[in-house]
Amino acid sequence: MNIILIGNELVEKQKQLSKVGASEDGWCIYYIDENSEKWILEYPNSEYHGGGAPQLRLIQKFPWE
Numbered sequence: 001m002n003i004i005l006i007g008n009e010l011v012e013k014q015k016q017l018s019k020v021g022a023s024e025d026g027w028c029i030y031y032i033d034e035n036s037e038k039w040i041l042e043y044p045n046s047e048y049h050g051g052g053a054p055q056l057r058l059i060q061k062f063p064w065e
Contacts, residue, residue: 003058010056014041021062030062038062 005013017031017039029041038059045052 005056006053010041010054013039013056021064023063031056 013033014031017033019029020032021030022028027043031039031041033039038061040057040059041054042057043052043054
């Protein structure tokens with residue numbers, strides 16, 4: 001289960017998601033889709049201005065689970 005979406009794929013998938021939370025610092029946003037799959041929007045390139053390009057990654061559990 002290593003699905004990572006970027007660019008247009010990220011944008012299209014994000015339209016199908018419902019936000020369920022965010023990290024305290026706001027850099028990670030947690031979503032769930034119509035199939036109850038859990039996703040995280042994150043900025044993995046923190047060395048770049050603004051965190052670089054975002055990615056949407058399928059995860060097994062939210063951090064609070």
